[in-house]
Amino acid sequence: MLTIITGLSSALSYATSDLFSQRVTRQTRALTQLTWVLITGVVIIVPVALLVEDLPSGAAQWRAAGTAALAGAAYFAAFFCLLRGLHVGDLGLISAINALQGAFVVGAFILLGQPVTVLLGVALAVCVVGGALTSFEGRAQTAKGAFWAFASGISFACVMVLYGYSGEISWLSQAAISRTVSLAIGLPLALLTGSLAVPRSHRVTAVGAGVLELCGLLLVTISLSLGPLTVAGVTTTQFGTFAVILGFVFLHERPRPHQWLGIVCTLAGVSLLAALT
Numbered sequence: 001m002l003t004i005i006t007g008l009s010s011a012l013s014y015a016t017s018d019l020f021s022q023r024v025t026r027q028t029r030a031l032t033q034l035t036w037v038l039i040t041g042v043v044i045i046v047p048v049a050l051l052v053e054d055l056p057s058g059a060a061q062w063r064a065a066g067t068a069a070l071a072g073a074a075y076f077a078a079f080f081c082l083l084r085g086l087h088v089g090d091l092g093l094i095s096a097i098n099a100l101q102g103a104f105v106v107g108a109f110i111l112l113g114q115p116v117t118v119l120l121g122v123a124l125a126v127c128v129v130g131g132a133l134t135s136f137e138g139r140a141q142t143a144k145g146a147f148w149a150f151a152s153g154i155s156f157a158c159v160m161v162l163y164g165y166s167g168e169i170s171w172l173s174q175a176a177i178s179r180t181v182s183l184a185i186g187l188p189l190a191l192l193t194g195s196l197a198v199p200r201s202h203r204v205t206a207v208g209a210g211v212l213e214l215c216g217l218l219l220v221t222i223s224l225s226l227g228p229l230t231v232a233g234v235t236t237t238q239f240g241t242f243a244v245i246l247g248f249v250f251l252h253e254r255p256r257p258h259q260w261l262g263i264v265c266t267l268a269g270v271s272l273l274a275a276l277t
Contacts, residue, residue: 002226003223003226003227003228003231003232003235004231004235006219006222006223006226006232006235007219007220007223007231007232007234007235007236007238008235008238009215009219010215010216010217010218010219010220010223010235010236010239011216011235011236011237011238011239011241011242012239012242013212013213013215013216013219014212014213014216014239014242015095015239015240015242015243015246016212016242016246017037017208017209017210017212017213017216018082018086018091018094018095018209018239018243019091019243019246019247019250019251020205020206020208020209020212021033021037021083021086021206021209022083022086022087022091023202023205024036024198024202024205024206024209025083025086025087026087027198027199027202028197028198028199028202029087029194030080030083030084030086030087031080031083031186031189031190031193031194032190032194032195032196032197032198033083033198033206033209034076034079034080034083034186034190035183035186035187035190035196036196036198036206036207036209036210037079037206037209037210037213038076038079038179038182038183038186038187038210039183039187039210040206040207040209040210040211040214041175041179041183041210041213041214042176042179042180042183044210044211044214045172045175045176045179045214046176046179046180048172048176049172049173049175049176050176052172053169053170053172053173053176056169056173060168061168061169063168064165064166064167064168064169064174065166065169065173065177067162067165067166068162068163068166068169068173068174068177068178069177069178069181070162071158071159071162071163071166071174071178072177072178072179072180072181072182072184072185073181073182073185074155074156074158074159074162075155075156075159075178075179075182076181076182076185076186077151077155078152078155078156078158078159079152079182080186081148081149081151081152081155082094082098082148082149082152082156084145084148085097085098085145085146085147085148085149085152086145087145088144088145088148089143089144089145089146089148089149090144090145090247090251090253090255091243091244091246091247091251091253092240092243092244092245092246092247092248092253092255092263093134093135093143093145093146093149093247093253093255093259093263094145094146094148094149094243095149095239095240095243095244095247096130096134096240096243096244096262096263096266096267097131097134097135097146097149097150097153097266098149098152098153098156098240099153099237099239099240099266099267099270100127100130100131100150100153100266100270101152101153101154101156101157101160102157102237102270102273102274103123103124103127103128103269103270103273104153104154104156104157105157105160105161106120106123106124106273107124107157108157108158108161109161117276119272119276120273120276122272123269123272123273123276124269124273125269126265126266126268126269126272127265127266127269127270127273129262129265129269130261130262130263130264130265130266130267130268130269131150131262131266132262133258133259133261133262133265134146134255134259134262134263134266135149135150135262136258136259136262143259159178163178171221175217216239219236220236223235223236224236233274233275234271234274234275236274237270237271237274238267238271240263240266240267240270241267244263244267
């Protein structure tokens with residue numbers, strides 16, 4: 001039961017964080033909100049990591065730290081693409097497509113030699129169909145930002161693969177290192193290309209998005225540690241489902257019928273992949 005609660009809470013935290021970030025991004029720009037989220041995360045997690053964790057020792061841990069730093073660069077690209085998509089597109093559609101990151105991770109491991117079972121192939125096929133239906137606009141432009149959502153999903157998949165190769169250090173150290181590197185990339189870019197100013201009425205929302213994003217990470221870790229992994233995997237990947245609900249209720253988003261089918265296929269395929277891997 002605790003695995004289910006923490007897993008679903010993680011998904012809800014991520015979806016709500018995206019909702020908050022979308023509101024701020026549309027009043028400023030993606031890079032500004034990204035920097036606020038990263039600053040919030042670094043201010044919270046780095047002091048904790050310095051108090052709790054030791055510095056890396058030995059070649060293996062330093063290699064893991066370097067891999068976590070690469071994950072930070074990939075995370076910056078992934079989050080920037082996500083916010084660019086949310087700037088122009090619907091929360092539910094962008095998040096549903098972004099949820100395909102799980103399928104991209106599986107695809108990467110297949111390329112690295114993981115055997116493909118029948119169920120795994122079916123799940124991947126369902127994801128492909130779901131992604132195609134969700135991103136298809138037809139004559140009406142109903143899937144704005146789909147390109148950015150796919151780019152974000154691929155980049156987030158790279159982050160997860162790199163985290164997978166950083167197992168010699170704790171998740172706390174991984175997060176602290178990667179978030180610091182992300183901020184080291186994002187802050188200079190934001191200052192060189194514009195302003196970090198956020199309207200006073202949106203500052204709490206901007207910081208709240210960063211806090212919720214960190215809560216999502218913490219709850220994912222707790223859920224995976226409690227196990228079983230199949231239950232944790234399925235529940236933590238439901239952020240797309242929550243985003244669709246939030247978009248429908250609070251933002252009055254109304255996807256076209258074929259996109260509803262695509263959203264259902266995408267989330268079902270991602271959930272099946274999470275249960276199988």
